[in-house]
Amino acid sequence: MNRRWFALGILTMAVLLIGIDGTVLALATPFISADLGTTGTQILWIGDIYSFVLAALLISMGSLGDRIGHKRLLLCGATAFAVVSAITAYSSTPEMLIVTRALLGMAGATLTPATLALIRGLFPDQRERSIAVGVWASAFSAGAALGPVVGGVLLEHFWWGSVFLINVPVMLVLLVGGVVLLPEHRNPEPGPWDLPSVALSMVGMLGVVYGIKEGFTGLAHGLRVDAVIAGAVGATVLTLFVRRQLRLPTPLIDVRLFRNPVFTGVVSANLLSVLGLSGLVFFLSQYFQLVHGYGPLKAGLAELPAAVTATVFGVLAGVAVRYVSHRLVLTTGLTLVGVAMASLAASLTLFTPVTPYLPLGAALFVVGVGLGLAFTVASDVILASVPRERAGSAAAVSETAYELGMALGIATLGSIVTAVYRTVAIAPSVPSDVAAEARDSLPGALRAAEALPASQATELLTAARTAFTDGLALASGVGAALLLTAAAAVWLLLRPRDALPGSVEIGVLADPGVHGDPRGDRCVDAACGAELGDRHC
Secondary structure: OOHHHHHHHHHHHHHHHHHHHHHHHHHHHHHHHHHHOOOHHHHHHHHHHHHHHHHHHHHHHHHHHHHHOHHHHHHHHHHHHHHHHHHHHOOOOHHHHHHHHHHHHHHHHHHHHHHHHHHHHHOOOHHHHHHHHHHHHHHHHHHHHHHHHHHHHHHHHOOOOHHHHOHHHHHHHHHHHHHHHOOOOOOOOOOOOOHHHHHHHHHHHHHHHHHHHHHHHOHHHOOOHHHHHHHHHHHHHHHHHHHHHHHOOOOOOOHHHHHOHHHHHHHHHHHHHHHHHHHHHHHHHHHHHHOOOOOHHHHHHHOHHHHHHHHHHHHHHHHHOOOOOHHHHHHHHHHHHHHHHHHHHHHHHHOOOOOOHHHHHHHHHHHHHHHHHHHHHHHHHHHHOOOHHHHHHHHHHHHHHHHHHHHHHHHHHHHHHHHHHOOOOOOOOOOHHHHHHHHHOHHHHHHHHOOOOHHHHHHHHHHHHHHHHHHHHHHHHHHHHHHHHHHHHHHHHOOOOOOOOOOOOOOOOOOOOEEEOOOOOOEEEOOOOOEEOHHHO
16 A cells, blocks of 8 residues: 555544544543532533634644644644643643643644645645545544543543543554654745744634633623623734734735635634534533433443444545535535434423433434535635645644634533523522532532432432533524534535636636636636646646
8 A cells, every 4th residue: 555545544543533532521521520529610611621722723833834844743742742641631620630631732733734734745636635635534523423432431441531541552653653654744935933923813812712602601690891801802813913914924824815705614614513513512421421321331322323424424525526516515514414403402302301312313323424524525625725835724724613613612502501501490498508519510410419318309400400401402403503504604605606707816717617726736616626637727
């Protein structure tokens, strides 16, 4: 087999682990809550701080890889990821776990754009690269879906820290394989790394996501001043960041890419689709354990349909785009996920608090199909729309949208679940301190019930589980609306456009919808941005 495909296997291993690490914690949350005594707010921070930090740094790290070399960045990041994972596994307080998860996000930010940029360098042929990106994307989405399964197997036999220790041996294999198999890839004329731009992107991104997160978390208690201030500061700083990029001769990120409605639409669809899905997956793992009463392994296996279909259809998507348009495949994928989430919301509302597994499993199956199709095609379109030397920056934009969507999904949909849950009706006979603990989170209600007589404990747990299910149903409905909106937007944005004489953007060729690339090295499908073979020119 060609050496490039072995190298792809190494890169796939890295991105599979990143995907797993983003969701494996969901299944461990009840164990962490019981062991460390976390509050509901701390649970949300532990769940999404990883994606917050990763999203804030991806653009900077993708640009850094263009300058120092993506192989070097990947190997340094893998080393840091292994060391921090070992420290995270032995966190002794909620605050320590939040900090170490943030450090994991910093290390993860070096890995994700480097893998996609190296694929761009390894596979210059568009047909081969579509297959490679399909494998890469299916590994990413499968990793996210497999996280609860892997977590369930580990938690059935070990303590919660084991979900982080699995990173260490995988990173060691990545280091050895990377040194032997991976070529170096960098921008030959990268220009200086603009540190003020790095600072502006980080501060702006963190300010915006903090404002959104805390704003949604405080919905039940009115408007929070700190959330408004943080959001306003973040938006202002991001505006300054964009203006600076437009002035620099070698910007950290080419914001002019967003003038292309196709590029902007696909990136936005990525963000919305992951936002709608991630919060659901995070709390569905808790639902299976705390409402259905499943053990960790059974809860992980309950989510297996999504993992299997995401993997299979992620690969099939790379084949499908040879025969049908990127527009059709991407829109179909987003629509399937949206419809599946709507059916989840309906099932959770109809059967409260314990919904039969069959409708849940069927919905997860369809979610996996849609996720595999959508994420693969979106990644291929984004990567094919930029020159090779800017692959790291383009990959960073794509993955920033993914990770930002995951962080905001846990923050916004998770906050909806939490806000609805905290309206739980608790009998007046329950002591006030016990009632306060029960209202904070469902794990808190389970702890509080242990101090009550059997009849009161049963009544409290029934009310708490019903409130949690109602919150999950509402969050699923919101997620479905976001996914279907994204599908409609992509269908409109990727519609074929008639070539106009004298087009400023790319000029006109005889074949309508096929434009000559201004860089002169390839042709681009105007409907989707994907590269075409030379025969089209």
